[in-house]
Amino acid sequence: MNSRSFALTAMLTLVFGMAGTATAGDISRGEGISSTCIACHGPGGNSTMPAMYPSIAGRDADELAALLHGYRDGDIQDSQMAPQAAHLTDQDIEDLAAYFAAQEAK
Numbered sequence: 001m002n003s004r005s006f007a008l009t010a011m012l013t014l015v016f017g018m019a020g021t022a023t024a025g026d027i028s029r030g031e032g033i034s035s036t037c038i039a040c041h042g043p044g045g046n047s048t049m050p051a052m053y054p055s056i057a058g059r060d061a062d063e064l065a066a067l068l069h070g071y072r073d074g075d076i077q078d079s080q081m082a083p084q085a086a087h088l089t090d091q092d093i094e095d096l097a098a099y100f101a102a103q104e105a106k
C-alpha cells in the first residue's frame with residue numbers, strides 16, 4: 001500500500017469510526033434524560049404498575065429504539081406515550097434505549 005492510499009484508509013477508518021460512535025447509545029446520557037420516563041415506567045424501567053405501564057428494563061436496545069421511533073413518528077398511536085416521545089431527537093432515542101437495555105429486569 002502506498003502512503004497516499006494508506007492515508008485515505010486511515011481517514012475513512014476515522015470517519016466511519018466516529019459515525020459508529022455517534023449512532024451508538026450513550027448509557028450515562030440516557031440515564032440523565034430518563035427521569036420523566038421512570039415516573040411512569042418505574043425505577044430503571046422496572047414498572048411498579050405493569051398492567052398500565054410496560055416494563056422496559058433489560059429489553060433489547062434496538063427494539064426499544066424502534067418503539068420510541070414509532071411513537072415519535074406517529075406509527076404507534078398512544079395518548080400517553082406519543083407526547084413523551086414527540087420531543088426526542090434520534091440521539092435521545094439511542095441513549096434512552098441503551099440506558100434501559102442496560103438495566104436489570106426485576
Ligand code: HEC
Pocket residue numbers: 034036037038039040041052053054056064067068076077078080081084085096
Ligand atoms: C405518562 C406516562 C409515561 C411516561 C412519562 C413515559 N411513558 Fe413510555 N409508555 C407509557 C404507556 C402507557 C405505554 C404503553 C403504550 C401502548 O400500549 O402502546 C408506554 C410504552 C412505552 C414503550 C413501549 C413498550 C412496549 O412494550 O411496547 C417504550 C419503549 C417506552 N414507553 C419508553 C418510554 C421512555 C424512554 C420514556 C421517557 C422519554 C417514556 N416511555 C415515558 C407511558 C409513559
